[in-house]
Amino acid sequence: MAGSGTAHLRDRADALLRVEHLVVEFPAAGRGRKVHAVSDVSLDVLPGETLGLVGESGCGKSTLGRAVMQLPRPTSGSVRFGGQELTALKGEPLRRLRPQMQMIFQDPISSLNPRRRVGDIVAEPLAVWRSGQSHGDVQAAVRAVLADVGLDYDTAADRLPHQFSGGQCQRISIARALVLEPKLLVCDEPVSALDVSVQAQILNLLEDMKARYGLTMLFIAHDLAVVKSISDRVAVMYLGKLCEVAPSDGLYDAPTHPYTAALLASIPVPNPEVRPGVGGGTLSNDLPSPIDPPSGCRFRTRCPRAGQRCAEEEPVLRHCGDDHWVACHFPVGKLGQALSHTGPDAMAD
Amino acid sequence: MKPVLLDVAGLSTTFPTGRGPLIALDDVSLSLDRGRTLGLVGESGSGKTVLARSIMGLLPAHAHRQGHVWFEGQDLAALSPRDLRDIWGREIAMVFQDPMTSLNPVMKVGRQITESLRHHLRMGKDEARTAAVDLLDSVGIPEPKRRADEYPHQLSGGMRQRVTIAIALACWPKLLLADEPTTALDVTVQSQILDLLQAKQAERSMAMILVTHDLGVVAGRTNEIAVMYAGRIVERADTATLFAETRMPYTESLLASIPRVERPSHTRLQAIAGRPPDLVTRPGGCRFAPRCPYAQPRCAEEEPPLLPAPTPGHTFACWYPVGTPAGDEALARNTASNEASNKAADRAADGR
Amino acid sequence: MPEPQPDPASADVEHGSTGRRRLGLLFWASVGWLGLIATLAATADWLPIPDPTRPGVAPARQPPTLHHLLGVDVLGRDMLSRTIHGARVSLVVGFSSIAFGLLVGGAVGVLAGYFRGRFEAIAMGTVDVLLAFPALVFALALVSFLGPSLGTVTLAIGVLSIAPIARIIRASTLAFAQREFVLAARTVGARHRRIIVNEILPNVIPAAVSFALVAVAVAIVSEGALAFLGLSVAAPTPTWGSMINEGRTVLQDAPHISFVPSAAMFLTVLALNFAGDSLRARFDVGEGRL
Numbered sequence: 008m009a010g011s012g013t014a015h016l017r018d019r020a021d022a023l024l025r026v027e028h029l030v031v032e033f034p035a036a037g038r039g040r041k042v043h044a045v046s047d048v049s050l051d052v053l054p055g056e057t058l059g060l061v062g063e064s065g066c067g068k069s070t071l072g073r074a075v076m077q078l079p080r081p082t083s084g085s086v087r088f089g090g091q092e093l094t095a096l097k098g099e100p101l102r103r104l105r106p107q108m109q110m111i112f113q114d115p116i117s118s119l120n121p122r123r124r125v126g127d128i129v130a131e132p133l134a135v136w137r138s139g140q141s142h143g144d145v146q147a148a149v150r151a152v153l154a155d156v157g158l159d160y161d162t163a164a165d166r167l168p169h170q171f172s173g174g175q176c177q178r179i180s181i182a183r184a185l186v187l188e189p190k191l192l193v194c195d196e197p198v199s200a201l202d203v204s205v206q207a208q209i210l211n212l213l214e215d216m217k218a219r220y221g222l223t224m225l226f227i228a229h230d231l232a233v234v235k236s237i238s239d240r241v242a243v244m245y246l247g248k249l250c251e252v253a254p255s256d257g258l259y260d261a262p263t264h265p266y267t268a269a270l271l272a273s274i275p276v277p278n279p280e281v282r283p284g285v286g287g288g289t290l291s292n293d294l295p296s297p298i299d300p301p302s303g304c305r306f307r308t309r310c311p312r313a314g315q316r317c318a319e320e321e322p323v324l325r326h327c328g329d330d331h332w333v334a335c336h337f338p339v340g341k342l343g344q345a346l347s348h349t350g351p352d353a354m355a356d
Numbered sequence: 357m358k359p360v361l362l363d364v365a366g367l368s369t370t371f372p373t374g375r376g377p378l379i380a381l382d383d384v385s386l387s388l389d390r391g392r393t394l395g396l397v398g399e400s401g402s403g404k405t406v407l408a409r410s411i412m413g414l415l416p417a418h419a420h421r422q423g424h425v426w427f428e429g430q431d432l433a434a435l436s437p438r439d440l441r442d443i444w445g446r447e448i449a450m451v452f453q454d455p456m457t458s459l460n461p462v463m464k465v466g467r468q469i470t471e472s473l474r475h476h477l478r479m480g481k482d483e484a485r486t487a488a489v490d491l492l493d494s495v496g497i498p499e500p501k502r503r504a505d506e507y508p509h510q511l512s513g514g515m516r517q518r519v520t521i522a523i524a525l526a527c528w529p530k531l532l533l534a535d536e537p538t539t540a541l542d543v544t545v546q547s548q549i550l551d552l553l554q555a556k557q558a559e560r561s562m563a564m565i566l567v568t569h570d571l572g573v574v575a576g577r578t579n580e581i582a583v584m585y586a587g588r589i590v591e592r593a594d595t596a597t598l599f600a601e602t603r604m605p606y607t608e609s610l611l612a613s614i615p616r617v618e619r620p621s622h623t624r625l626q627a628i629a630g631r632p633p634d635l636v637t638r639p640g641g642c643r644f645a646p647r648c649p650y651a652q653p654r655c656a657e658e659e660p661p662l663l664p665a666p667t668p669g670h671t672f673a674c675w676y677p678v679g680t681p682a683g684d685e686a687l688a689r690n691t692a693s694n695e696a697s698n699k700a701a702d703r704a705a706d707g708r
Numbered sequence: 709m710p711e712p713q714p715d716p717a718s719a720d721v722e723h724g725s726t727g728r729r730r731l732g733l734l735f736w737a738s739v740g741w742l743g744l745i746a747t748l749a750a751t752a753d754w755l756p757i758p759d760p761t762r763p764g765v766a767p768a769r770q771p772p773t774l775h776h777l778l779g780v781d782v783l784g785r786d787m788l789s790r791t792i793h794g795a796r797v798s799l800v801v802g803f804s805s806i807a808f809g810l811l812v813g814g815a816v817g818v819l820a821g822y823f824r825g826r827f828e829a830i831a832m833g834t835v836d837v838l839l840a841f842p843a844l845v846f847a848l849a850l851v852s853f854l855g856p857s858l859g860t861v862t863l864a865i866g867v868l869s870i871a872p873i874a875r876i877i878r879a880s881t882l883a884f885a886q887r888e889f890v891l892a893a894r895t896v897g898a899r900h901r902r903i904i905v906n907e908i909l910p911n912v913i914p915a916a917v918s919f920a921l922v923a924v925a926v927a928i929v930s931e932g933a934l935a936f937l938g939l940s941v942a943a944p945t946p947t948w949g950s951m952i953n954e955g956r957t958v959l960q961d962a963p964h965i966s967f968v969p970s971a972a973m974f975l976t977v978l979a980l981n982f983a984g985d986s987l988r989a990r991f992d993v994g995e996g997r998l
Binding site for chain 2: 173236274280291
Binding site for chain 1: 891
């Protein structure tokens with residue numbers, strides 16, 4: 008995996024968000040060493056679509072989400088939002104675009120200021136952008152958005168975040184993100200810190216809010232079952248690169264990258280008759296260091312199918328099925344077999 | 357005849373708060389035999405962690421504990437802190453959710469293992485060192501000799517959790533309490549760690565209690581399961597029975613809230629509305645009633661006791677159990693009245 | 709479109725501690741003592757006590773009597789009056805030096821912790837140099853340059869307090885600036901000044917206030933030490949430090965001369981520490997609950 012390429016991108020005019028050749032690097036301890044968090048990733052999201060981005064911790068998925076928001080700015084590459092090149096914008100023009108793209112975070116406690124009242128937290132975006140609005144209008148807007156996320160203004164507005172449960176804090180975060188009626192919502196692991204029962208509430212809420220506010224979403228998580236449940240299209244990420252991009256049902260039906268297959272196999276199944284880990288090669292070892300990533304395909308050190316070619320040549324995303332793209336020299340499953348029969352690069356374009 | 361390994365009888369734990377006592381654990385009884393694994397499942401605040409810690413006797417000083425914890429016929433609840441220390445690590449060991457906070461950040465990982473070997477098993481320095489390296493090797497840590505000389509922050513999250521497991525296993529405990537051991541980890545690492553725990557449990561015929569909020573985690577890896585809600589056990593059965601013959605609506609709801617990868621995307625999840633009750637001012641009757649799709653007037657008035665189901669060893673606390681005529685009827689009644697009120701609401705909305 | 713799920717429980721009062729920790733007797737006793745000292749110091753000129761600089765109101769070194777409740781000193785000056793007037797210097801120096809330190813050091817700390825980067829490197833490098841500089845040498849130099857006065861000693865202690873305050877405030881800022889609510893404010897498009905005022909300061913100030921109270925205690929002791937060395941306000945204006953110094957030579961014959969200002973200073977410092985600690989506990993929002 009761990010491939011580059013832009014073959015999977017759709018028509019430029021259609022996409023609300025289009026990321027091309029995105030690279031994010033951080034300085035690491037030691038002279039001249041760098042963390043290669045995101046290395047040449049391209050993806051796009053159409054208006055009204057939910058793109059799921061899935062991968063293990065340390066694969067760069069959260070970094071990518073933040074680079075889309077330009078917080079911090081990517082090292083190189085292009086981020087086009089609604090036709091505007093964000094990486095070229097500076098200062099005030101970029102700030103003017105911010106209300107259109109909002110973000111929610113993993114830790115519901117950390118994403119709310121512990122000393123501000125919930126009413127003020129949700130009103131803050133309005134205070135930044137509509138300072139001329141009357142107190143009554145602001146209150147009405149906050150009341151409406153809190154009601155949308157299932158909270159009652161009269162009981163919630165005067166309380167501090169620590170008086171709410173994790174799931175309720177996440178609702179407050181969602182209300183804050185929605186109060187400006189954004190076009191794009193970047194969700195960075197919004198349910199990973201929650202119990203399964205609360206997780207289901209929040210996932211349903213996000214689906215409802217997507218319909219009500221006409222949102223386009225970039226949904227980042229490490230749990231493929233969660234990502235599949237909410238996304239139209241899924242991009243699988245490994246160590247700063249993309250492995251596979253496909254419609255979510257297609258990805259489950261025919262996982263073509265060995266890493267996707269392993270991710271699917273490691274999902275716990277709530278059925279005592281299914282022996283865990285049987286049938287799919289679950290992964291051994293840990294993610295290699297992003298400071299010194301493996302040559303060629305970055306997944307090869309953990310891949311059961313890796314060969315000589317994988318160390319020498321980086322695979323590029325190629326077409327393998329209906330809107331299904333994979334970056335692997337030795338793909339698996341029915342699509343993988345079809346690909347091998349037609350020759351490795353026959354379907355590359 | 358040898359007594360069962362662990363027999364918890366009428367265990368209650370309360371915490372004083374400004375608003376009155378918070379009953380975190382309310383009259384819980386359960387037993388576990390040698391070499392068996394028990395999954396303890398519930399939402400945050402259900403009391404599952406408090407139960408694990410009450411068994412260990414690892415509670416904050418202001419907590420008040422009542423009842424008995426019989427471990428091989430000895431009541432741990434009656435032991436002095438000093439005697440308990442000989443039990444901890446040696447007879448019962450614990451693995452916590454967050455390996456970063458349960459490991460000592462300024463001590464090499466090898467030393468953290470040898471400490472307990474030397475203290476409990478009176479091993480010599482070199483012997484303990486060899487045993488520690490072997491332990492690290494046995495929990496799947498590559499290059500155990502080199503890793504033994506590293507500090508916790510030099511290891512990944514999964515490796516750290518392997519180290520805490522190695523520490524817990526060091527003195528061959530008879531019971532391992534794993535409190536959400538994989539909640540802080542990725543799915544891929546989660547399955548590795550659960551495989552490891554399962555392998556070690558079988559290899560040493562050690563008993564294990566696996567605490568989690570995810571029924572999926574315990575499904576294929578435990579002999580029996582106890583589901584907790586608001587400080588009580590509400591259903592308990594062999595793992596296969598619990599999934600096949602679910603009786604308690606709460607268990608059914610927990611199961612239904614898990615996103616299934618085999619379903620088409622955008623399938624609406626069956627979330628449990630609302631939140632667990634306040635454990636200080638909790639209402640009478642069944643504690644799950646306010647959130648229960650089966651709830652009837654009786655549920656709000658009378659608290660159901662833990663009753664046996666036809667299958668031996670299966671108990672549940674519900675007046676209108678899932679999969680029984682009474683339950684089906686209750687659900688049908690609630691569905692009908694919901695539809696009626698929805699229609700009324702629609703009519704009202706249309707009339708406006 | 710389906711309705712969002714109503715959360716029936718959201719209407720009820722929350723779990724966990726809604727009532728905050730009470731401040732307790734110790735806190736109010738401390739505040740009472742500080743209030744008493746401050747009131748006495750402020751109204752000293754109108755109180756029915758002798759002029760603190762007038763010698764010979766009673767035989768020198770006389771222990772406490774009904775007329776002179778705390779006795780008189782080596783020159784026969786009234787100790788009660790001197791202690792009350794001495795509190796003026798101690799409190800003014802203590803509070804204004806720390807206010808100055810908080811203003812400068814706090815600003816440096818917040819900016820360094822929030823913006824990081826080169827500013828932080830330079831600011832914190834300077835702070836390290838300041839911390840390494842011998843404090844006494846600095847105070848000596850300043851006093852010999854500007855002459856001993858209330859202003860000089862306040863400035864000296866104030867400047868010396870900048871470095872530790874900047875360090876503490878920076879650490880506190882850093883902890884909050886990395887939290888996601890700050891990132892959330894940036895994604896909303898809030899400007900840096902707004903983020904610092906609305907998101908950072910409300911979290912940093914409570915910790916800063918409780919630390920400042922402890923710092924005031926240190927400043928009062930420092931003034932005492934400087935007075936002891938004759939580097940504070942010039943005689944005959946009384947300060948607690950200079951009073952202790954005056955009693956030092958007659959410690960065996962008339963221990964009350966050193967003891968009275970020492971006790972006043974001790975109680976004041978203790979009260980400031982207690983008040984600071986209680987406030988810190990009080991302002992701790994319950995984030996790490998059971």
